[in-house]
Amino acid sequence: MKTYKIAFLAIFLSISFLSAQEDLITNIDSRKKVSLNGTWNYIIDPYNTGFLDYHLKERQEDDREAYWQDPTIKDKTERIEHGYQMPYTIQVPGDWNSQDEKFLYYEGTVWYQRNFDLDVAQDERVYLYFGAVNYETHVYLNGKKLGTHNGGFTAFNFEIPKDVLKEKDNFLVVMVNNTRKKNEIPSLNLDWWNFGGITRNVSLVIVPEKFIQSYSINLDQDQDIQSSKKRNRFKIEGTVHLNKPVPFSIVTVEIPALKLHEEYKVEGDSCRFNFEVKDLKLWAPGSPKLYQVAIRMGEEELKENIGFRKIETSGKDVLLNGEPIFLRGVCIHEEIPQDMRRAYSREDALTLLGWAVDLNANMVRLAHYPHNENMVKIADSLGLMVWSEIPVYWALNFESDEVLKNAKTQLEEMISRDKNRASVVIWSVGNETPVSATRTEFMKELIFKSKELDDTRLVSAALQVHNIDGTFIIDDPLGEFTDIVSVNEYLGWYGGLPDDAQTAKWEVTYDKPLFFSETGAGAKGGFHADKTTRWSEEYQAWFFEEQIKMMKRMPDNYCGIAPWILTDFRSPRRNNPEYQEGWNRKGLIDDKGNKKEAFYVLEDYYDEIEARQD
Ligand code: GCB
Structure with missing residues (x-):
């Protein structure tokens, strides 16, 4: 009963x-x-x-x-x-x-x-x-x-x-x-x-009573951006959605700095628009130009600062505004470690993303769920590219239609809120989900849904990787559907020692850009010992030195890396009473906000990459 x-x-x-x-x-x-x-x-x-x-x-x-x-x-x-x-x-x-x-x-x-x-x-x-x-x-x-x-x-x-x-x-x-x-x-x-x-x-x-529920405005991703730059003519497109159909209404789109003022007729409950502008400065790390955009209908006026950029892949490269770009990333949880709490405010976003800037990152992976809106807005203004993901994490019930429906809803909610953020360049549909036919179907549906909702960004997911006799093999069937092949890898932390990276080989089935969406090792801030001692700052620094050497040997489709993770974060899975006490210690910054040695190892690597690209 x-x-x-x-x-x-x-x-x-x-x-x-x-x-x-x-x-x-x-x-x-x-x-x-x-x-x-x-x-x-x-x-x-x-x-x-x-x-x-x-x-x-x-x-x-x-x-x-x-x-x-x-x-x-x-x-x-x-x-x-x-x-x-x-x-x-x-x-x-x-x-x-x-x-x-x-x-x-x-x-x-x-x-x-x-x-x-x-x-x-x-x-x-x-x-x-x-x-x-x-x-x-x-x-x-x-x-x-x-x-x-x-x-x-x-x-x-x-x-x-x-x-x-x-x-x-x-x-x-x-x-x-x-x-x-x-x-x-x-x-x-x-x-x-x-x-x-x-x-x-x-x-x-x-x-x-009748209002603009949402709108999108972005650089038309179908244009050949090199020829747009040559012609100094850029195509912009967008849509406006009202809460309900209206008989006669006009929507105005204004970008004062580009002297743009256009009017469009609403059909039913929406209107699509496109126009050309000249003298547009494209959004990019290092020059994160934002334009004030105003969308108006009757008395209602919505204003926002928006950047325009094109993101795409071409063979083994990620291209931003038509130029190859290397993603100097870092993963971030939405947490302020010093206060052991969720981050939510503008100040919190400035703290977290400020640290990413200190690292000389040009990209952040917002793990493992959509972060608060301040994060993507500040990323827009600081010029940090963003990977944003839904919490389809590890083992879910991939058999269930209800779970799939929920994942699609979360994806839709994430995209609806942030579709006007130039910083967001990658939607990720999941992290390390266990390979099976059912799971791949499930994840594939999410990829298609993401493209259907927004075809102006790349789609990825942290795929499964397996190691056979020292060779890492990336053949997760989901890789066929993602724009970028991304994997999390911890050689020298979850298996072996950091210098095992010297002989590691990599085999990737897919001819696409390869991104390391995680790699990291734990260290308790302030604990110093020789580099072979686990949990010491020296061990973590050594780990990254070896990883960096390995990365330098990667095939030319290696397009970026997001080390795990910016700061120590709370996790009930982490119960070593001496070093963890409920903290995942893989932060480059400790729970008091102090930078560990590994932070500087990565900063040097990022400086070197930046210098090479200039
Ligand atoms: C991973 C997970 C991440 C964990 C990390 C770790 O692969 O994606 O959520 O926190 O490893 O520290 O083990």
Whole structure:
């Protein structure tokens, strides 16, 4: 009987998720909005008492015991067993784990609550926008459910129906559950901390009745960029999507610095445009030119700084604006190690990407999930190319259609938010997923989906590599479908010693650019010994010296490298009590923000490559 009830609940929940998603509103920064960041109240609810009744059925909307209900008692006879008040407060945005010791290892449900007032005009619509919440989210306003969302690292929004919104004292409740589950993405096993909570900004976004939901504008990738440069004529194209069809409307596209002002007629709920400009400075590391672009419809005006560039592969090369470019990368987790917390702010992005610039990187791999929007915006302005990925990581349930659907939704949400970021040059659809026919089909679908949603970028994934008698073989069948063949490799850390790299051979089945999406070794910051001593800074530096020598022997399709990883990061898989204590120590920078010796080894390598390319 019990089994039956749980199965019923699972079916019910998955049906309710299916109807939950609404199209993402993009360029939030340029819209009329009210921030809901700040202090919220919370209840920790490990048994899901606020959500399920004692027979494990989802509570009725008007159930007074549901935690989305305002607990203020109506009369003194009333029994209420929940409440939102001091001292149970928490900061938004922010993971819960770093805010109070009792949350450090917590995986389960936490209810967030706050009130707000809002005065809007009759002809305005109001959306509730979340930058990201990890992982499962149910949102309620004034006792009514607005929607649900699954996925910990992408933005989503729900429209607030007019009859639910009040001018004063709106009672907003967000249920967040970060339990890892077999059929979710990521799944049960991760090498990072499962930070829970409302980890990014929350805002009320106020838009006109008919409004621009999203738009894209980019350099037309089909043009021969060398001849565009010669002719000093560059083709730009784009689309604008409205929230609903309109009978007669004009969209204006303006780039004042290029003296461009064009008007286009909307057909139904969208319009496509293309035009030519001259004297365009292309976006590139070293010259990350951004133009202010304004998109207008009626009274509504959206402005944003946007760069224009072309990314492509040609045989064994990656070409940026028609010229071969070597990717001097570094992997980054969205974490500030000194505070043991998720990064979310502009300042955090400046800290992390500032370190990448110190390393003389021209590229960052944002591992292993889409990072907050500040990261890609700052990357745009600093001139760092970005690899952005969805958390299709290690073993997922590749058999499940629901899991595939979820992966596609996360991919779509990632692309919707960042499609106007020139810095983003690679979408990655997964990391080290175990080879099987089913998995390859699954991943292939994601690659096709990514191309269908956005054909202005490259697609990759960290593929599987295997070693036979000292030869690394890259023949993962997924390599046939990615634009770049990428692998993670740890010779001298997970097998052998660093100098084994001297005799290692590489065989790559695919005639495509080859990228090392990870390589690294652990070292505890400040621990010094001779170079053969594990965990010493010297060992890690030696590891990279040998790796660099090996890289220099790579065939000419070697197009770049992203060492693992910029900073030490938290991981419950790392339990060596002397050197790890819950930290993955492969950072080039330690948990106090100090650069380890290996940082300088890589910096020298990147300086050398840069000097060679100039
Ligand atoms: C990998 C994974 C990464 C791990 C890293 C490690 O291959 O992609 O998530 O953290 O190795 O440190 O073992």
